[in-house]
Every structure is written in C-alpha cells, then in structure tokens.
Amino acid sequence: MPADQLPALDLRGLWRRFGQKVAVAGIDLVVPSGSFYGLVGPNGAGKTTTLSMATGLLQPDFGTVLVHGQDLWSHPLEVKRMLGVLPDGVRLFDRLTGEQLITYAGLLHGLDRETVATRAHDLLVALDLDKDAQTLVVEYSAGMTKKVALACAMVHAPRLLVLDEPFEAVDPVSAANIRDILASYVASGGTVIVSSHVMDLVQRMCDHVAVIAGGHVLAAGTVDDVRGEASLEDRFVQLVGGRVSGEGLAWLRTSSG
Known part of the structure; x- marks a missing residue:
C-alpha cells in the first residue's frame, strides 16, 4: 500500500494487564489518515491505557502499534517524531x-x-x-x-495528534478556538485522535468514532455508521449499558412540611 494510503494508526491485538485487572483485552483499531477520530467510553473503559500504548508511553503485554506503517516499538525514535501527544493527567x-x-x-x-x-x-x-x-x-x-x-x-x-481529554477544564471560547485549530490541521492533511466523555462534542467535531468499554472496541467506523438513526449518546448508552433509574432517591423529590 502506498505510504499516503496507510492508516495513521493501526492497533493490532493490544492487551495490557495491571496485576489481576485486564485493562485492555485485544483491541484492534484502524484510524484512517486525515481523519478526526473520537474515542469514547465510560470511566475505566481502557481509553487512556490504549492511547498510552499507542503513543509509546506504556508498553503493551501483547500486540502491535503501527503509525503510518511503522512499528512503534521496533522504531520508537522515528515513530515518536510523527506524534504529538497530550496525555491524561x-x-x-x-x-x-x-x-x-x-x-x-x-x-x-x-x-x-x-x-x-x-x-x-x-x-x-x-x-x-x-x-x-x-x-x-x-x-x-x-x-x-x-x-x-x-x-x-x-x-x-506532527503528522498525528493524540489528545486525551483535550477539552477538560477548558472554557467554551477556548474550546471553540481549539476545535478550529484542530479542524484546520486535519484539513491540511493531519490526523487527530481525541478521547472525550462529551458525546455531543465528538458528534459535531469528529468524522470517525470508536466506542470502548471493558477493554474492548464495541463499535467503530464513521460517526454516521456508529450512531445509525440515533444520537451518538443514545447509541453509546445502548452499547455500553449501565443506565440505572433514580427510584431509590424518592426522598429527593419529596417536599417536606
């Protein structure tokens, strides 16, 4: 495949365990070059661990990370020159x-x-x-x-920007400026991967998205393909589950006196 057609990021069979806890369980993910790719999932889903392995901050127990066709762990210096990373914390x-x-x-x-x-x-x-x-x-x-x-x-x-929660704690005006900067960067041929908890932001900003939970990719593709007829938030809840009712909090809705 010609170099300009290679995926910006290709994760193959990534696994990572911390003690007895499996944080990432065989993740495969292809991020097309020139895409604005969103990574969404609940807390503890494995997003940060996945991005840390994808950028050389954390070595996987198993699996391969290719950046524009080059193996990150075989050629770390060459590959890291292509990366711009905003890590979590x-x-x-x-x-x-x-x-x-x-x-x-x-x-x-x-x-x-x-x-x-x-x-x-x-x-x-x-x-x-x-x-x-x-x-x-x-x-x-x-x-x-x-x-x-x-x-x-x-x-x-860099050719690939990997940003873990880039809009956390950022005011709305600054967030809008950052979105414009990133959109221009993608329009000029760069690739952006962002993790975020804000579904509406991802839905408006990204052209591709992956939903991760329990260390697995539950769905991945274009935003339109993943959300189908629903909103991205509704599709996310449908895939991930975990919605609970507030029935046990009836006292919050009970007026006193």
Missing part, C-alpha cells in the same frame, strides 16, 4: 514560563531556536496565552495548563 515543568515550556518542547524535537521562537509565539497567540507567555505555568489555571500542554504537543508539526 499531564505533568509539566511548571517552574518554566509558558513560552519557555513550548520552546523547551520544540528544542527537544530538534527544531532550531529561530523556528521554535516563531512557532511558540504563533501557538501562544492562537491559544490566547500570549498575555501569559511570561507567567510561570505553576500559576496557570487548569484550562490554561491544558492549552499550553497542547501547544507543546503541536510545536513540531
């Missing part, structure tokens, strides 16, 4: 300023200082962090921290 060097942190990330990826300076400025402006460029990251709000971490993931212009 990101830990940053928060005694650096926002500008210093993005600069550091760019230099780690081998960019020259002039290129890094230009890109850091562009990212700070695009993410509305330019007024806080000289502020220490330790003083950033949760949303600002998420945005500067996203900038660090994008500074080297």
Whole structure:
C-alpha cells in the first residue's frame, strides 16, 4: 500500500494487564489518515491505557502499534517524531514560563531556536496565552495548563495528534478556538485522535468514532455508521449499558412540611 494510503494508526491485538485487572483485552483499531477520530467510553473503559500504548508511553503485554506503517516499538525514535501527544493527567515543568515550556518542547524535537521562537509565539497567540507567555505555568489555571500542554504537543508539526481529554477544564471560547485549530490541521492533511466523555462534542467535531468499554472496541467506523438513526449518546448508552433509574432517591423529590 502506498505510504499516503496507510492508516495513521493501526492497533493490532493490544492487551495490557495491571496485576489481576485486564485493562485492555485485544483491541484492534484502524484510524484512517486525515481523519478526526473520537474515542469514547465510560470511566475505566481502557481509553487512556490504549492511547498510552499507542503513543509509546506504556508498553503493551501483547500486540502491535503501527503509525503510518511503522512499528512503534521496533522504531520508537522515528515513530515518536510523527506524534504529538497530550496525555491524561499531564505533568509539566511548571517552574518554566509558558513560552519557555513550548520552546523547551520544540528544542527537544530538534527544531532550531529561530523556528521554535516563531512557532511558540504563533501557538501562544492562537491559544490566547500570549498575555501569559511570561507567567510561570505553576500559576496557570487548569484550562490554561491544558492549552499550553497542547501547544507543546503541536510545536513540531506532527503528522498525528493524540489528545486525551483535550477539552477538560477548558472554557467554551477556548474550546471553540481549539476545535478550529484542530479542524484546520486535519484539513491540511493531519490526523487527530481525541478521547472525550462529551458525546455531543465528538458528534459535531469528529468524522470517525470508536466506542470502548471493558477493554474492548464495541463499535467503530464513521460517526454516521456508529450512531445509525440515533444520537451518538443514545447509541453509546445502548452499547455500553449501565443506565440505572433514580427510584431509590424518592426522598429527593419529596417536599417536606
């Protein structure tokens, strides 16, 4: 298959156990190049573990990860150059300023200082962090921290962005700006994978989606194929189950006196 037709990400038979708990149980997933791919699932479904294995942060017990046709674990340096990663619970060097942190990330990826300076400025402006460029990251709000971490993931212009809950704690205006940036990135040939709990966001933003629960892929494909005639949220609940009634909370609806 020609290189430009290879999937951006191809997960084959991924397994990962933590002690007695199987977190991921044989996941297969193909993410087409140039897609905006959503990964949805309940808490504890295995999304973060899957993304950690897909980006080289966690080694699978079994299985293969191919990024644009290259085996991640056979060629980790080459493959990681193609990846931009926003991990869950990101830990940053928060005694650096926002500008210093993005600069550091760019230099780690081998960019020259002039290129890094230009890109850091562009990212700070695009993410509305330019007024806080000289502020220490330790003083950033949760949303600002998420945005500067996203900038660090994008500074080297990766071919594939893997973002774990990128909109968590981000205000609506910033979230809209980030969606526009990511949509432009995909339109120019990049690929984005996002995990999110917000079904409406995934439904509006993504063209492909996978539903994961219990360490398995329950459904995957285009958003229209997966949701069928229902909303994505209704289809998700149908696939995952677990809805409970509030009958045991009758006291909440009982007026006193």
